[in-house]
Amino acid sequence: MPTRRELANVLRVLAMDAVQQANSGHPGAPMGMADIAEVLWREFLKHNPANPLWWDRDRFILSNGHASMLLYGLLHLTGYPLGMEEIKHFRQLGSRTPGHPEHDPPIGIETTTGPLGQGLANAVGFALAETILAAQFNRPQFPIVDHYTWVFAGDGCMMEGVSHEACSLAGTLKLGKLIVFYDSNGISIDGEVQGWFADDTAKRFEAYGWHVQRIDGMDDAAIARAIRAAQAESTRPSLIDCKTIIGWGAPTKAGTAATHGEALGVEEVAGARKKLEWSLPPFEIPAELRSAWNHADAGRAAEARWQELFGRYRNAHPALAAEFERRMRGELPASWPDSVRAAIAAGQAVSASQATRQSSQAVLNLIGPAVPELFGGSADLTPSNNTLRKGAQPITPQDVEGNYLHYGVREFGMTAAMNGIALHGGLIPYGGTFLTFSDYARNAVRMAALMHQRVILVYTHDSVALGEDGPTHQPIEQLNSLRLIPNLTLWRPADATETAVAWCAAIEHSTGPSALILTRQGLTQQPRDAAALAGIARGGYVLLDCAGTPECLVIATGSEVGIAAEAVKQAQGAGRRVRLVSMPCTQRFDAQDAAYRESVLPAAVTARVAVEAGTTGLWWRYVGSGGRVIGIDHYGASGKGPEVMKKFGFTTQHVEQAINESIQGEHQ
């Protein structure tokens, strides 16, 4: 029987050889954490390599994603469908082994990591989802949701602010099944961290209410003991602060930044082979070690035990079991089409002026009860974001059964945790903040988009019209800048009906995040015929038309649709042929076929005006070189909302003037 150290050394050698072959990558962290990985994966982790999608598997998150070769090595060795050919093509185009792990459930990669700190924050979401689903679905004798979330995190993760946000929240919520291994090797890219990172991290986590242990992270017995103690602690998340040596095994570079982010070099690799007593050439692994690593049988047995439990659960609680399966499959309830019809009908029934943040809450009030997987929250702006629907139940440290979370003032942590919730499955997270503060969470929004996760971002107070809070709170560039994030679908509805359609589209959109951009101020409701109503979901449609070919096209979104509608009506009253296009979702509109787009925005009509209370930058694509854009390319001002809007030209008069100038320009 090989020793634990010999088993760990397989990971070390694989990592250093794959990095050497790619001549690029990070050998240091895998070599330092190999012993921890060996103990965790061979002795504790509940998983079935033959079914990486098993719902009750433990989740393993490599927050220090640059240590990707450690994960690839583990997946390969324990029996996931990740062959040695993929390891040999580490970091190469087309491989399943990119430089940083990319969300790839069929081979056991739970989340994309690399942007530091976010894997840890994802993990808080995973653990939260487990806790909530356990509270919702487990029944006496039937712990069908009962798994751990394990995290590897490095000094970089611990320096990042998002680690504070997420771990403070995890401590408050007593997420006892979250266990984090902190790879405290004292080295980051710039060198020995003591010059810029002198925290007592263990103490910091104690301040968050975590269960904390300090161990030698290269002592297998200590690691196993610490894991058992962490598992025994059920009401606090656990930090295991592991002292390790980065690049351990490298004869001259171990313990230095030289092992962090580049190949060790031929000589050092040869030296490491000697030190690790490893005589085989790269990518060859002795059968005995392979066999000791293989988890196929144990994994199948583990899942079989759960399947047996779930079978009995299904007999005892058939409705609950069916609901659990539906939710874990990510399918909406059978009644969903009714919810959509009801939400849109209710939107159409609104006649009074209403802020779209209020319209949004009305949608939630209506559809929420029928979609129990909707899990809401806000970064401490609940009464402003209107994200708490009637009857929703906030979870608390004392009672985690619920469907709403007060995330605290933690936009980044919230969003990264929402990514983890979505990745876990069983819940559809939505969360609110002010549009401006999407800035704080921006890379987590990107990660949701990169991973194609159904995460719904509720961004209210969407323009300078928010008024007195002033320039720090008034979004300017955020609208267009969010539209630039690939695979994020952004909706900026103009009234209650568009808000209902946007919410339904966001909930149905299972392959990427959606952002709902909502006003603070009241908006006029726009009347629509059936064609216009059907057009909303296409992202852009004719809201007000004229007889004959338009002389001018006006395109507006959100709160500027009402302003533009008034201007168009006045211009029409003055004999102009003007069409108003409402464009709540440019991405959806862009995805329509050319014929539909041409029917809405005929190429022949080049007198065009776009109106949106945000930067003008992206609108030139829609209005063309000769067009006009009424937007705002500078910061706002503190004052009453209507006065601010007037000051910056978001008025009916200004739009009408632009329409007239636009038509005259064409006639010159």
Added chain:
Amino acid sequence: MPTRRELANVLRVLAMDAVQQANSGHPGAPMGMADIAEVLWREFLKHNPANPLWWDRDRFILSNGHASMLLYGLLHLTGYPLGMEEIKHFRQLGSRTPGHPEHDPPIGIETTTGPLGQGLANAVGFALAETILAAQFNRPQFPIVDHYTWVFAGDGCMMEGVSHEACSLAGTLKLGKLIVFYDSNGISIDGEVQGWFADDTAKRFEAYGWHVQRIDGMDDAAIARAIRAAQAESTRPSLIDCKTIIGWGAPTKAGTAATHGEALGVEEVAGARKKLEWSLPPFEIPAELRSAWNHADAGRAAEARWQELFGRYRNAHPALAAEFERRMRGELPASWPDSVRAAIAAGQAVSASQATRQSSQAVLNLIGPAVPELFGGSADLTPSNNTLRKGAQPITPQDVEGNYLHYGVREFGMTAAMNGIALHGGLIPYGGTFLTFSDYARNAVRMAALMHQRVILVYTHDSVALGEDGPTHQPIEQLNSLRLIPNLTLWRPADATETAVAWCAAIEHSTGPSALILTRQGLTQQPRDAAALAGIARGGYVLLDCAGTPECLVIATGSEVGIAAEAVKQAQGAGRRVRLVSMPCTQRFDAQDAAYRESVLPAAVTARVAVEAGTTGLWWRYVGSGGRVIGIDHYGASGKGPEVMKKFGFTTQHVEQAINESIQGEHQ
């Protein structure tokens, strides 16, 4: 003589009345922190209301910026030029008293706050600047730089991740003259924080190595004692954890979220008048209280003492004094024009392929010694960002005299601290990270722009060409999305010469931040005639021209200029009349007069191709409706840089094809 509580109540009444009059704002925090403010401002703060720009004043930062009325009240009462009329127009358009404090040195507002946590991170920068300048300029008997940085921060600031990044760094660097009052009132917008924020914040700060005290924040004697103890502690920053009651004085709403973010209401205000024993109508202050608050004489005397000291310093150390004055005035050295000439000449002398991150380091190596106020750093990517120039001296916890800081993996904290350094004066901060991770710091970049601060952001690894690190690290939307931030000047140089011009422009640009977008990979050097060389600083210029009117204009930036140049030369070789425009800075180009812009991009030429390895969104403005944009609107892939570039169409062949199609399109 009025009691301290009576003096504090002036702040309470002013805040509640101004908010009531505006019917909008945040009375709770000012009413809770009034006692702390009274003790600090009347007994300890070193300042001269008659000269808010006095270099050695203490800096006061209201990180919980929503408590703006507290600051306005203090400035008004102590004698800054902020009249009662401004208080009466709190939050109104055109007032000096916007909803959140906006950087306004002539009335004593040191920084713009409101986005939570960032004021605290700015303060770390202020304190760092003080410490560094003291080390550089003070001499025995001449402590000419010797002031405190005081911060008010709330629960929101403490929940935000940036507070972790900044305060961990402050603890490591032993910033003993940074003193933070934590307004621990237990309330945030969503209610009692214990449901989402159960940290032991005092313990957390101890883990950062701070000096920590817990006091009753409404006990003036305790406050004064704590301040003295904090001042006595010179090698650790201080946190004074102050238990307070939000909205104290409001008879029924004190201690609740109802006082946080809205007017108290007429009845509650009337009740508060009774409770505070305040009989006067709004905005009237008894002469005795006014007089006790006025700091005019004491402030003048304080500055006079410093002026006397500085006069003697000038006699003893004339060169040093002149240098100090130059740097605090923000003027570049007399030798600066020589530095510019040398940098550009050196750029032109480069002939080999060079990554612009290397060109950037070469510029720093060359000009750094002559511009001692340049204060560099990196968020733990020093060897990748190439930000550490030859001969630069990193500061350490043991020795703060230097001109470089290893900020650790803290992009947001670094950027917000750089804002504080710039605001303090005397240093020009620059700091590096990967372009993708500008996302983490995004709102601090915005704040630099909003405050018009000379902060230089060095963003390397600027496209998918970075290669093997993969999609998490490959910027896509970041380039255009940074260009959308009003008042941020973005440079993406194409080679060593453009890099030199960009650096010089960034250093000279004293009214806003600049971002330098640099490659990881080597780039070909472009030959230029004198006109082209002079054109770089104009943001866009003709790099390669043809005889006669061009049939097609190609616009490229950064690493795509070399690719486009090859394509243009091939097209020219095939008889096409094609012009290549290099556009390192779209904002600079947009700011040129119409004649120049027309001379570079003649309106008559509508066959246009833009090439940039980023999203296409903003380029339609330059190529027009009929143009073509070669960009990337989806995520990248892990692989060798050149292979990735080829996969995504950034090739000479593809550009040449677009040129040909473009010209053919025009001829149809």
